[in-house]
Amino acid sequence: MRIPSSPRHMQGLSLIELMIALVLGLLVVGAAIGIFMSNRQAYRATESIGRVQEASRVAFEMMSHDIREAGGNPCDKGTPVANVLNGAGAAWWSNWVDGIRGYDDGAAAPFGNAPAPVRVAGTDAIELKSGASGGVNVTAHATGGAQFTVNTVNHGFETGDIAMVCDGRQAAIFQVTSADSGTSNTVEHAEGGGSPGNCTTGLGVPLLCAAGSVKKTFGPNSTMVRMYATAWYVGTNARGGSSLYQVRLNGGAPQAQEITDGVTDMQITYREGGAYVAAGAVANWANVTAARITITLQSLENVGPDGQAVQRQLVHTVSLRNRNA
Structure with a gap:
């Protein structure tokens, strides 16, 4: 026996x-x-870059849509237009012919004032105007009562809207003074009507905002659409950073909507003739056919190799559909 x-x-x-x-x-x-x-x-870092790229894609898609439609209306671009809206000069509703207007860094803000949030210094802004897609057909126009009858009660127009009507020979821009979409198929354009209001019920050219204004009857099959003004700019946000904002309005005071966080800069040049120039060098905005947008975005976290935020600069060129047909 073995002993352990x-x-x-x-x-x-x-x-x-x-x-x-x-x-x-x-x-x-x-x-x-x-x-x-x-x-x-x-x-x-990869996730942050992905977010930056997704943010840029959303921003470019939305901006591109507005820029492509700039200056669009249901009639030929050479059609004479009577704008009977009250006000002139720098009022944003006074000029729908240009369709597009840029503001270099340090220049005045879109719509003649600076909607909150405050625009970031050194960044560009762009203002765009166009008619909405679709629209309705006019079936009758009573010039004495300043009233249109359209082909549907679901026309989408409400009191205070800015609208355009045209028949191929002439167009007119006015503010709707009475309308009730879904209930009535009539749209009125009486004199006055709030802000900015109409200077006359006469919609003819030459425009005379006084007694004896030219009466224009828009016959059956004339087209009526809502008009929109949109601006894009980089502004400060409530989180201490900066974002890309869109201001979209038909009438009333500008209201800014935050679209993309992390945008630190936006620079825009415009093609007039054969060259791209800054906004201050554009001679005639009605001749601008494209815009080149350069946006700088950065990640919301410091995830770069040096402990800094990841930055990307992206460039996108958009042609104005209504000027390149």
Whole structure:
């Protein structure tokens, strides 16, 4: 029978061997943590870049739509237009012919004032005007009562809207003084009517905002659409950063809507003739056929290799559909 070894002959790990094992274990754990942190940083950076690219895609798609439609109306672009809206000069509703207008850094804000949030210094802005797609057909026009009858009660016009009517020979821009979409198929354009209001019920050319104004009857199959004005600019946001904002209105005071966070700069040049020039160098906005937009975006987290935010600068060129046909 074999007798087990006595305890004094049994051996275990020495202190030195245990310390070596602990050091090796710590090295393995440290390497694993380093790989994990590196992968985590790479993931955050990739995610941030993806968000920047997605934000730029959304911004460019929405801006491109507005720019392509700038200056559009249901009639020929050379049709004479009688704008009977009150006001002149710098009032944003006074000029729908240009369709597009740019503002260099430091220039006046769109619509003649600065809607909140405040525009970031050194950035460009753009103002666009066009007719809505679709529209309705006029079936009758009573010039004495300043009232249109259209082909549907679901015409989409409401009191205070700015609208255009045209028949191929002439167009007129006016403010709707009474309409109730979904209930009535009549749209009125009486004198006055709020802000800005109509200077006359006569819609003919030459425009005379006084007694004896030219009466123009728009016959059956004339087209009527709502008119829109849209502006894009970079403004400060409530989180201490800056964002791309859209201001879209038909009448009333401008209201800014935040579209994309992380936009730090926007620069725009315009093609007039064969060259792209800054807004201040455009001689005639009615001759602008395209806009080139350069947007700078940055990630909301400092995930770059140097501990800074990731930045991307993207360029997009958009042609005005109504001037390149």
